[in-house]
Amino acid sequence: xxxxxxxxxxxxxxxxxxxxxxxxxxxxxxxxxxxxxxxxxxxxxxxxxxxxxxxxxxxxxxxxxxxxxxxxxxxxxxxxxxxxxxxxxxxxxxxxxxxxxxxxxxxxxxxxxxxxxxxxxxxxxxxxxxxxxxxxxxxxxxxxxxxxxxxxxxxxxxxxxxxxxxxxxxxxxxxxxxxxxxxxxxxxxxxxxxxxxxxxxxxxxxxxxxxxxxxxxxxxxxxxxxxxxxxxxxxxxxxxxxxxxxxxxxxxxxxxxxxxxxxxxxxxxxxxxxxxxxxxxxxxxxxxxxxxxxxxxxxxxxxxxxxxxxxxxxxxxxxxxxxx
Amino acid sequence: xxxxxxxxxxxxxxxxxxxxxxxxxxxxxxxxxxxxxxxxxxxxxxxxxxxxxxxxxxxxxxxxxxxxxxxxxxxxxxxxxxxxxxxxxxxxxxxxxxxxxxxxxxxxxxxxxxxxxxxxxxxxxxxxxxxxxxxxxxxxxxxxxxxxxxxxxxxxxxxxxxxxxxxxxxxxxxxxxxxxxxxxxxxxxxxxxxxxxxxxxxxxxxxxxxxxxxxxxxxxxxxxxxxxxxxxxxxxxxxxxxxxxxxxxxxxxxxxxxxxxxxxxxxxxxxxxxxxxxxxxxxxxxxxxxxxxxxxxxxxxxxxxxxxxxxxxxxxxxxxxxxxxxxxxxxxxxxxxxxxxxxxxxxxxxxxxxxxxxxxxxxxxxxxxxxxxxxxxxxxxxxxxxxxxxxxxxxxxxxxxxxxxxxxxxxxxxxxxxxxxxxxxxxxxxxxxxxxxxxxxxxxxxxxxxxxxxxxxxxxxxxxxxxxxxxxxxxxxxxxxxxxxxxxxxxxxxxxxxxxxxxxxxxxxxxxxxxxxxxxxxxxxxxxxxxxxxxxxxxxxxxxxxxxxxxxxxxxxxxxxxxxxxxxxxxxxxxxxxxxxxxxxxxxxxxxxxxxxxxxxxxxxxxxxxxxxxxxxxxxxxxxxxxxxxxxxxxxxxxxxxxxxxxxxxxxxxxxxxxxxxxxxxxxx
Numbered sequence: 002x003x004x005x006x007x008x009x010x011x012x013x014x015x016x017x018x019x020x021x022x023x024x025x026x027x028x029x030x031x032x033x034x035x036x037x038x039x040x041x042x043x044x045x046x047x048x049x050x051x052x053x054x055x056x057x058x059x060x061x062x063x064x065x066x067x068x069x070x071x072x073x074x075x076x077x078x079x080x081x082x083x084x085x086x087x088x089x090x091x092x093x094x095x096x097x098x099x100x101x102x103x104x105x106x107x108x109x110x111x112x113x114x115x116x117x118x119x120x121x122x123x124x125x126x127x128x129x130x131x132x133x134x135x136x137x138x139x140x141x142x143x144x145x146x147x148x149x150x151x152x153x154x155x156x157x158x159x160x161x162x163x164x165x166x167x168x169x170x171x172x173x174x175x176x177x178x179x180x181x182x183x184x185x186x187x188x189x190x191x192x193x194x195x196x197x198x199x200x201x202x203x204x205x206x207x208x209x210x211x212x213x214x215x216x217x218x219x220x221x222x223x224x225x226x227x228x229x230x231x232x233x234x235x236x237x238x239x240x241x242x243x244x245x246x247x248x249x250x251x252x253x254x255x256x257x258x259x260x261x262x263x264x265x266x267x268x269x270x271x272x273x274x275x276x277x278x279x280x281x282x283x284x285x286x287x288x289x290x291x292x293x294x295x296x297x298x299x300x301x302x303x304x305x306x307x308x309x310x311x312x313x314x315x316x317x318x319x320x321x322x323x324x325x
Numbered sequence: 326x327x328x329x330x331x332x333x334x335x336x337x338x339x340x341x342x343x344x345x346x347x348x349x350x351x352x353x354x355x356x357x358x359x360x361x362x363x364x365x366x367x368x369x370x371x372x373x374x375x376x377x378x379x380x381x382x383x384x385x386x387x388x389x390x391x392x393x394x395x396x397x398x399x400x401x402x403x404x405x406x407x408x409x410x411x412x413x414x415x416x417x418x419x420x421x422x423x424x425x426x427x428x429x430x431x432x433x434x435x436x437x438x439x440x441x442x443x444x445x446x447x448x449x450x451x452x453x454x455x456x457x458x459x460x461x462x463x464x465x466x467x468x469x470x471x472x473x474x475x476x477x478x479x480x481x482x483x484x485x486x487x488x489x490x491x492x493x494x495x496x497x498x499x500x501x502x503x504x505x506x507x508x509x510x511x512x513x514x515x516x517x518x519x520x521x522x523x524x525x526x527x528x529x530x531x532x533x534x535x536x537x538x539x540x541x542x543x544x545x546x547x548x549x550x551x552x553x554x555x556x557x558x559x560x561x562x563x564x565x566x567x568x569x570x571x572x573x574x575x576x577x578x579x580x581x582x583x584x585x586x587x588x589x590x591x592x593x594x595x596x597x598x599x600x601x602x603x604x605x606x607x608x609x610x611x612x613x614x615x616x617x618x619x620x621x622x623x624x625x626x627x628x629x630x631x632x633x634x635x636x637x638x639x640x641x642x643x644x645x646x647x648x649x650x651x652x653x654x655x656x657x658x659x660x661x662x663x664x665x666x667x668x669x670x671x672x673x674x675x676x677x678x679x680x681x682x683x684x685x686x687x688x689x690x691x692x693x694x695x696x697x698x699x700x701x702x703x704x705x706x707x708x709x710x711x712x713x714x715x716x717x718x719x720x721x722x723x724x725x726x727x728x729x730x731x732x733x734x735x736x737x738x739x740x741x742x743x744x745x746x747x748x749x750x751x752x753x754x755x756x757x758x759x760x761x762x763x764x765x766x767x768x769x770x771x772x773x774x775x776x777x778x779x780x781x782x783x784x785x786x787x788x789x790x791x792x793x794x795x796x797x798x799x800x801x802x803x804x805x806x807x808x809x810x811x812x813x814x815x816x817x818x819x820x821x822x823x824x825x826x827x828x829x830x831x832x833x834x835x836x837x838x839x840x841x842x843x844x845x846x847x848x849x850x851x852x853x854x855x856x857x858x859x860x861x862x863x864x865x866x867x868x869x870x871x872x873x874x875x876x877x878x879x880x881x882x883x884x885x886x887x888x889x890x891x892x893x894x895x896x897x898x899x900x901x902x903x904x905x906x907x908x909x910x911x912x913x914x915x916x917x918x919x920x921x922x923x924x925x926x927x928x929x930x931x932x933x934x935x936x937x938x939x940x941x942x943x944x945x946x947x948x949x950x951x952x953x954x955x956x957x958x959x960x961x962x963x964x965x966x967x968x969x970x971x972x973x974x975x976x977x978x979x980x981x982x983x984x985x986x987x988x989x990x991x992x993x994x
Contacts, residue, residue: 115463135503139618144339157460164632
């Protein structure tokens with residue numbers, strides 16, 4: 002089977018450039034596997050001064066919510082990091098039957114704070130690195146202002162289109178946790194499965210080559226989608242979710258009131274509880290347990306918790322600075 | 326005379342903001358130059374994906390010198406005050422000018438260099454630019470729509486040196502992001518700038534980008550015997566997304582053409598910014614699309630089109646999912662869901678709104694010749710598609726999808742009415758004509774107006790968040806274009822009737838003025854307090870036509886002669902009421918005028934009631950002669966009070982008779 006997409010220019014490690022005779026396109030087997038895509042991005046951003054971090058170990062709906070983005074975007078300290086974050090969207094589960102939708106997928110996240118003035122060029126370099134050469138592919142920056150009401154964050158930027166497909170979200174953070182940022186962080190989010198589908202030229206997530214030894218995405222994650230969807234839509238117990246949500250909500254201010262060894266508020270554990278509350282809300286939503294009228298109020302409750310954390314994070318950083 | 330070139334080079338400016346940005350730049354710089362008294366010739370601005378550009382020619386290089394006068398102390402002020410003034414101005418007493426008892430010092434002020442002034446104007450313009458949304462970047466504090474990278478500021482070929490928050494002015498810019506050399510290049514003046522940009526694959530002028538897209542897209546379509554589905558809004562948008570726009574004609578799976586054409590077009594337009602294509606002269610869509618790339622790809626676009634085609638296929642497959650799933654559920658079964666959708670906090674749920682529309686549609690149906698049962702049924706189902714997947718995805722397809730989902734399950738008249746009940750949505754939109762559709766379209770809009778007026782949400786000035794003016798215009802067009810005869814007030818509840826009728830009257834006046842009707846004629850008709858829109862319009866038309874004739878001039882002259890004296894008398898004392906009678910010994914012209922009135926009155930009454938307004942006015946014209954004769958020979962203010970009163974009554978009756986047609990006192994000219 003020959004896919005129409007691939008890397009015509011820079012060839013990543015292990016890939017061979019073979020042109021398809023009919024269209025001048027790469028054959029599917031020469032494009033990046035799912036894991037090579039991640040490794041290529043890691044290598045690229047590592048070379049550009051990013052710490053390569055690991056996923057956060059709490060369920061989140063998007064890579065942005067990793068404390069390495071949301072919290073590090075606050076305060077006056079420069080910061081550069083890149084990581085993969087599993088993202089959970091319980092309502093998007095389709096029991097493994099939809100070729101484009103997953104309740105559990107991966108985002109590749111880059112944060113550059115303060116954003117360098119050549120950040121767009123750096124970003125375009127990353128596309129080239131994974132085989133999307135903007136002199137043959139039509140790459141466009143299309144207005145898309147990002148906001149995440151549950152953490153009181155917003156920024157301006159674009160969705161980046163490659164031949165009409167959104168391949169990344171590109172944002173300059175302006176506010177986080179309801180606070181204006183000191184230094185503006187530039188954030189890049191690549192939807193890894195979608196990008197890999199494009200690079201490999203496959204029509205279903207499950208047909209993605211996970212590695213170059215023939216393991217497919219379906220072998221790794223199809224069962225997870227089936228069970229995950231059934232849990233999200235059928236098995237999750239609404240009363241338990243609700244109780245747990247309320248527990249988390251009560252915990253956040255309590256944890257924040259505690260002081261660490263240097264007198265700082267315990268922002269990091271408190272923030273984990275905000276993330277848990279947010280995920281519990283998403284599960285309840287997927288179960289159809291949130292009435293239309295209640296939605297805004299739930300989102301507002303989570304945002305209030307996130308704001309508390311943001312406020313304390315900035316205070317904690319000041320305390321840390323004072324202790325050297 | 327010099328040329329000034331300014332370029333503000335940034336990361337990608339949202340397409341929708343570009344046009345306004347060019348206009349704002351024009352306005353701010355124009356005002357800045359005028360404020361400093363710097364004369365200039367032509368001023369032009371340009372906006373594109375990465376740059377805002379300004380060129381001004383015919384600039385003077387220095388402000389003109391001027392004399393500035395400073396007011397000093399009064400001549401009789403203490404010496405100390407004068408001494409202080411002389412010190413501060415550095416003049417001697419004999420150099421001062423005395424005027425009206427006050428000393429003035431005048432000084433010749435040398436004009437400032439234009440370069441210095443434009444550096445200030447640019448600084449102020451950049452820092453205060455009215456972007457709808459702006460941002461900071463990096464560690465800076467400057468706000469711009471996206472990070473600002475470079476500023477070209479050349480006056481007469483020389484760099485005007487300044488820096489705004491670290492961005493220094495210069496003579497250098499960049500061309501296309503991907504095509505040609507990426508190296509920045511210097512320019513000397515506007516002609517050089519525009520030519521070099523073109524050589525670096527940037528078309529500066531949006532009009533040229535638009536033209537290139539439209540011509541290219543049409544030619545591509547024509548080459549396959551196809552026709553572009555024109556879309557001016559989309560053209561504007563894509564012209565702001567590419568510096569070097571290249572339209573490409575792609576193919577889609579013909580099997581996807583079984584989706585409703587509105588769905589295909591909306592999916593293409595909103596998600597992908599593609600133009601739809603049809604076979605020449607045929608109504609349906611052809612299995613193609615036109616996308617506009619920002620590069621001229623070396624392979625002629627095969628790779629770009631393959632990718633775009635694939636994305637479109639995925640989008641249409643999403644749409645197909647909704648199309649299939651939505652049709653499994655009857656619209657009626659979606660009504661329950663509307664209970665959970667708030668229409669407005671003070672106006673309840675969408676479900677409650679539907680109940681109101683249903684009752685209104687039933688009430689309106691007989692007035693518009695529609696079957697009340699069908700109208701009520703259509704109204705009941707009209708909003709049910711709001712709960713469907715497709716409308717959730719594409720809100721602009723509301724109504725249209727409901728029409729599709731009702732088709733086959735409901736009578737055609739009901740499906741048509743569901744489809745068309747939001748119409749007309751703007752001046753360019755068509756007006757439904759089928760009676761059931763008309764009834765529901767009216768009910769929908771009247772409920773909006775009634776509801777929002779009842780909670781005090783009337784439009785004010787430029788604020789009309791619920792688009793009530795558009796709703797009122799929609800009602801007016803539905804009534805006018807279908808020639809519907811109804812009393813609008815009868816459709817409104819008592820508590821808002823007055824306010825709503827005033828609101829409609831204002832809207833209708835706007836409409837009639839836009840039609841070119843004289844506003845005084847419109848006022849003359851509105852003064853009658855009618856709420857039958859068709860009759861109002863007919864009356865204005867008839868009045869306008871009649872007054873343009875010689876008889877019309879005569880009619881107006883007769884009216885004015887009869888009524889002017891009433892105005893004067895009214896100021897002195899209340900006018901009498903009652904009918905004039907035949908007084909013994911009355912002079913002949915008075916008797917003749919009374920006779921003429923008694924003959925004319927029933928003719929006017931009948932003609933006005935039958936809406937034969939020109940017949941009515943013809944009859945009124947007949948009063949001109951007797952009126953003239955009366956005023957020539959008879960003195961209204963007779964010393965005998967009874968005689969005077971009878972004459973005033975006669976004139977009042979004449980006035981009343983005229984007012985059966987219009988309030989002629991409001992007509993000017």
